[in-house]
Amino acid sequence: MSPNPPTPPLGTLVVDAQGRIGEFRGEWCGAWSLRRVTGGTEWTVSPEDVRPPTPEQRLRAETARANARSRGELL
Incomplete structure (x- = not known):
C-alpha cells in the first residue's frame, strides 16, 4: 500500500x-x-487511487469547462 499523496488545493x-x-x-x-x-x-475516492491527468486529459477537461460556461451551464 502506497502512502497517501498530499491533499491538493481545491479545484486541482x-x-x-x-x-x-x-x-x-x-x-x-x-x-x-x-x-x-x-x-x-x-463522488469519493481513496487518495492513493488518484493520479495527475495527462496533458491531453487536462486540455479536454478545461475545454469542456469553457464550453459549458459559454452555454451558460456553469457560473
Missing part, C-alpha cells in the same frame, strides 16, 4: 482509478471528494 484536476477526470472538492474522513469539471454529483 485529478484522474481516479476508473479514468474519470475530476476536480478536487475536499477531504472527509480520509476520502477525497471529486466532481466533474462541468458540474454534477460529487
